[in-house]
Amino acid sequence: MAGRGSLAAPLFWTSVVGGTAALWLGRPALVATGLAALLVLLRALDRPARFRRLVRRVARRHADTLALRQRQESFVDAYGNLVRDGWLREREYFVVRTVLPEIENRGFSDYAEERFDEMVEIVEAVAASVELPDETEAPDDGVGYEQFCADRLTEAGWRAHTTRASGDQGADIVAERDRVRLVVQCKRYGKPVGNAAVQEVAAAARYWSGDMAAVVTNAGFTPAARKLAAATGVHLLHHDELPDLHPVRQIRGGRAR
Structure with a gap:
């Protein structure tokens, strides 16, 4: 719903301003209004992809640290189970303290709650992409x-x-x-x-x-x-x-x- 609202307002005002200009300037203003509305629509459709790129960029700045934390906060218990509780807390902490301020400053505050799990998945993928030194050394x-x-x-x-x-x-x-x-x-x-x-x-x-x-x-x-x-x-x-x-x-x- 938030995404639709953020798209509706720019389209509405583009149409209002462009329509008013068309009354005075005629067809050229009408064509310009159509192009402006198309740009607004394309930018809105690309918004989720731009959001993911931003989150990935923030995570990659801290990729080495995230990879180390993933290794540190995961262990095999006495029963042979892989315990990742510490890492699950760490990645959510990183999203809240490091990622959220960035996306809010860049105009994606409406995504903070509805796409939280997606941000966590991106952080997980970035941490897993780093090749750390062999732990057996x-x-x-x-x-x-x-x-x-x-x-x-x-x-x-x-x-x-x-x-x-x-x-x-x-x-x-x-x-x-x-x-x-x-x-x-x-x-x-x-x-x-x-x-x-x-x-x-x-x-x-x-x-x-x-x-x-x-x-x-x-x-x-x-x-x-x-x-x-x-x-x-x-x-x-x-x-x-x-x-x-x-x-x-x-x-x-x-x-x-």
Whole structure:
């Protein structure tokens, strides 16, 4: 109904203005009115396609991140079932927070509700189109995974080293770059990481006088973990995001080392 209304108004006013002009200018104005009405009609008919192109363009700007989130927020449970609940929430969040403002600014606000599922499907397709690095390259054991993450940080310009197994106070890696200290906890999991890891690395950052804190995993994070991380300034990362992690002072440590 909204689409019909948005078409009826331009056609009506084109006819009114053109008809009035035709009374004064005759046949040329009548022909021009017909052409203008045809352009209005063609533009209206092309509107759904322009809408889909816009949504796809917005999603493609964030394609790599969406693909990582899809991988993080999907896992196989103990019964062999593929659980995608986290990814389903993530893609809807992306549509609401990132796509909707764009389409509303471009005159498609009437599509926000009636074509919401279509937007979600486009986001799903864009995320699936990205070819990510092979997940099997990350070691399965905890110690190996910690070294794997430390190596990635080193390649990105950090001076990174793993901590000893005992007495680390929740820190698996301590790294420094540009006088910024990063404290990391690594989780090689088969399910989303909970908020306990966020609590531990936040405490570890204070112990190690860290400026930044992060939990790195191959899996995703629970909603509770994301909420706590937002409140504490802890980064929640997939290991593929480590090469793009830049030093930023966020957390003030309480103990000098």
